Amino acid sequence: MRCFIDLAYDGTAYHGWQRQPNSISVQQVLEERLSDLLGEPTIVVGCGRTDTGVHASSFFAHFDWAGAFGTRFADWEQMVWKLNGMLPPDIGVHRIFEVGERHHARFDATERAYTYRVHTRKHPFLEGRSARVYQDLDVESMNAASRYLVFNGDFATFCKAGGGQKTTLCDVRLAEWRSEGPHRMRFDIVADRFLRNMVRAVVGTLLEVGRGRMSPGAVEEIVAACDRGRAGASAPACGLYLSRVEYPFIST
Amino acid sequence: MRCFIDLAYDGTAYHGWQRQPNSISVQQVLEERLSDLLGEPTIVVGCGRTDTGVHASSFFAHFDWAGAFGTRFADWEQMVWKLNGMLPPDIGVHRIFEVGERHHARFDATERAYTYRVHTRKHPFLEGRSARVYQDLDVESMNAASRYLVFNGDFATFCKAGGGQKTTLCDVRLAEWRSEGPHRMRFDIVADRFLRNMVRAVVGTLLEVGRGRMSPGAVEEIVAACDRGRAGASAPACGLYLSRVEYPFIST
Numbered sequence: 403m404r405c406f407i408d409l410a411y412d413g414t415a416y417h418g419w420q421r422q423p424n425s426i427s428v429q430q431v432l433e434e435r436l437s438d439l440l441g442e443p444t445i446v447v448g449c450g451r452t453d454t455g456v457h458a459s460s461f462f463a464h465f466d467w468a469g470a471f472g473t474r475f476a477d478w479e480q481m482v483w484k485l486n487g488m489l490p491p492d493i494g495v496h497r498i499f500e501v502g503e504r505h506h507a508r509f510d511a512t513e514r515a516y517t518y519r520v521h522t523r524k525h526p527f528l529e530g531r532s533a534r535v536y537q538d539l540d541v542e543s544m545n546a547a548s549r550y551l552v553f554n555g556d557f558a559t560f561c562k563a564g565g566g567q568k569t570t571l572c573d574v575r576l577a578e579w580r581s582e583g584p585h586r587m588r589f590d591i592v593a594d595r596f597l598r599n600m601v602r603a604v605v606g607t608l609l610e611v612g613r614g615r616m617s618p619g620a621v622e623e624i625v626a627a628c629d630r631g632r633a634g635a636s637a638p639a640c641g642l643y644l645s646r647v648e649y650p651f652i653s654t
Numbered sequence: 655m656r657c658f659i660d661l662a663y664d665g666t667a668y669h670g671w672q673r674q675p676n677s678i679s680v681q682q683v684l685e686e687r688l689s690d691l692l693g694e695p696t697i698v699v700g701c702g703r704t705d706t707g708v709h710a711s712s713f714f715a716h717f718d719w720a721g722a723f724g725t726r727f728a729d730w731e732q733m734v735w736k737l738n739g740m741l742p743p744d745i746g747v748h749r750i751f752e753v754g755e756r757h758h759a760r761f762d763a764t765e766r767a768y769t770y771r772v773h774t775r776k777h778p779f780l781e782g783r784s785a786r787v788y789q790d791l792d793v794e795s796m797n798a799a800s801r802y803l804v805f806n807g808d809f810a811t812f813c814k815a816g817g818g819q820k821t822t823l824c825d826v827r828l829a830e831w832r833s834e835g836p837h838r839m840r841f842d843i844v845a846d847r848f849l850r851n852m853v854r855a856v857v858g859t860l861l862e863v864g865r866g867r868m869s870p871g872a873v874e875e876i877v878a879a880c881d882r883g884r885a886g887a888s889a890p891a892c893g894l895y896l897s898r899v900e901y902p903f904i905s906t
Contacts, residue, residue, distance in 0.1 A: 412778040459779070486776040494776035524738040524746040526664040527711070527783065 403471075406464050406501050406652070407432075407446070412492040413457045414530050414640070420451045428452075428493060432463070435488040439481075440467055440474070449507045449647045450514065453599070455639030457531070459517070460496070462647045464507040505651060513575070515592045515646035516601045518637065520609070523585040532586070533641030539612035541579050541587060546618035547611045548577040550625055551591070551604060558628035560607075562599035570597055570628070577604070590645075601642060606634035655723075658716050658753050658904070659684075659698070664744040665709045666782050666892070672703045680704075680745060684715070687740040691733075692719055692726070701759045701899045702766065705851070707891030709783070711769070712748070714899050716759040757903060765827070767844045767898035768853045770889065772861070775837040784838070785893030791864035793831050793839060798870035799863045800829040802877055803843070803856060810880035812859075814851035822849055822880075829856075842897075853894060858886035 409432070417425035421433070429446060437444045449462040475481045482495050489495065519532035522539060551574055558570040576592040589605055607624065610616040616634075624632045661684070669677035673685070681698060689696045701714040727733045734747050741747065771784035774791060803826055810822040828844040841857055859876065862868040868886075876884045 410778050412781070457779075491776075491781045492778045494778045496775070523748070524743075526662050526744045526746045527709075529664070529743045531779065 403468075403500050404464055404466050404503050404505060405498055406462055406505070406507065407498050408496040409461050409463070410459050410494050410496065411457065411461065412531075413452060413455050415492060417454045418452050418456065419448050419458075419461070428458075428461075429463075431490065431493060435485060436465065439485055439488060440469055442467075442469065447507050449511050450596075450644070451598075452642075452644055453602075453639055456642045456644070457640075458644040460646055461644055462507045462511070462649070464501070464505065501651065505649070510649050510651070511647050512650055513592060513594055513646075513648035514596060514644065515576075515590060516596065517643045517645040518589040518591075518601060518605045519582070519586070519641045519643070520588070520605075520637075521586045525586070528586070530640050533638045535609060535612075537613050539587070539609065540614060541581070541612065543614075543618050544579045544589075544608045544612045547608055547616075547621040548579060548589075550618070550622040551577040556628050557597055557600060557625075559625055559630060559633050560600045560603040561597040561630060562603070563630060567597055572597065572600075579608075592646075599636060602636040602639070603630070603633045605637035605641070608634075609637060610634040655720075655752050656716055656718050656755050656757060657750055658714055658757070658759065659750050660748040661713050661715070662711050662746050662748065663709065663713065664783075665704060665707050667744060669706045670704050670708065671700050671710075671713070680710075680713075681715075683742065683745060687737060688717065691737055691740060692721055694719075694721065699759050701763050702848075702896070703850075704894075704896055705854075705891055708894045708896070709892075710896040712898055713896055714759045714763070714901070716753070716757065753903065757901070762901050762903070763899050764902055765844060765846055765898075765900035766848060766896065767828075767842060768848065769895045769897040770841040770843075770853060770857045771834070771838070771893045771895070772840070772857075772889075773838045777838070780838070782892050785890045787861060787864075789865050791839070791861070792866060793833070793864065795866075795870050796831045796841075796860045796864045799860055799868075799873040800831060800841075802870070802874040803829040808880055809849055809852060809877070811877055811882060811885050812852045812855040813849040813882060814855070815882060819849055824849065824852070831860075844898075851888060854888040854891070855882070855885045857889035857893070860886075861889060862886040 411428050416428050419428045421427050421429040444465050446463040446465045485495050520535050521528050521532045522535050554573040556570050557572045561570045573594040579589050582588050663680050668680050671680045673679050673681040696717050698715040698717045737747050772787050773780050773784045774787050806825040808822050809824045813822050825846040831841050834840050
């Protein structure tokens, strides 16, 4: 049977989601512990990739399992409980459930949301969980600029060269900054799909606006140019969270 | 002149606030960096103690400084900026300001508030910042029990033996549990003063109620008994935050 896992991880200690030789990834740790739990080698397929140091507050993956559920677990909750006990503290499983045989964690996702957290004063509890910016930011200007990002079209400006995508078209449905308390703010962006490094390039550009080094109108031109050289530098990984993934067959 | 510092710290790496031989404390680190910054040996006096591993989202301390402010700093903000640059990431200074010569961080505090955070599902981002409880909790019962804690009187039941306090009288003005999202909650308690280990003993007892092992009414009897042997075990340090300290001469 095919199962979906809904999980969260603090990405600080990992070289991203995707398994790779010679460095530790979330996928590798999850596959190893799940294989131990199920008693057979198990591959998990993620809903996408996250880069080194990027977090996920909600990440989906699927795996196939031929074993007899009832002989091994009383219920799904017990399976989650056992897996969580085997995983390190920085990876937590919310739930595991059966889906249709053809449901796919990556190809069936219809919408994804990322959150980027920023703080502008030293904050002991945000260390590694939010990006520190050494200057006050003009949130109103950043939101004025963000409105030029909400459209269905070409986002090549914010695509890392060599990203390997076939197309740079995305349907961005929301892009908005909000306060999260004094000297703290978050940026939420929702789209059908994201290009490699896209959110960090978008945030890096919007922070230039927030610092007063670029006008909101300049962002409109930069987007239209479809030229990665014109976007701002990528914002740091530690502020970025994959925060929501939508599937037509899963209610949240 | 006498100055107040308003700071925050993640207590995970420290053996509490108070300086002591052979183990690192927040007070020691702050005194060392402040002495470097001011160019003279500087003693800081805290608003109270926090135990090993306990956090503070707002902590006050005072120090005296004979130096000429204007020759060393452009303004208070620059002083805060420089000190924050010298302190480790887990200690952050919010502000420094001059007070009257006789104002005292410990003796002049009129009210203190602590927050205790609990979560009942594995959560990668709450690791070390909230206490994990391995059972769902009945928040309504915990709040029913909390009402027996709001009075002005003897809290000897929740005082660690050998705490060294002259009196076990406290004026508890608020004690309340609130949801902070799915499977997350916080307990806020406000009083004129707190006894050693008091909040962790109170929370340990209320968690027994939340688990269904003790009735809310039993808490009323336990409080009245003034016997530490009858309170629950101390809740873990990692969930506890000193969250507010009030002075009549400081507006927050």
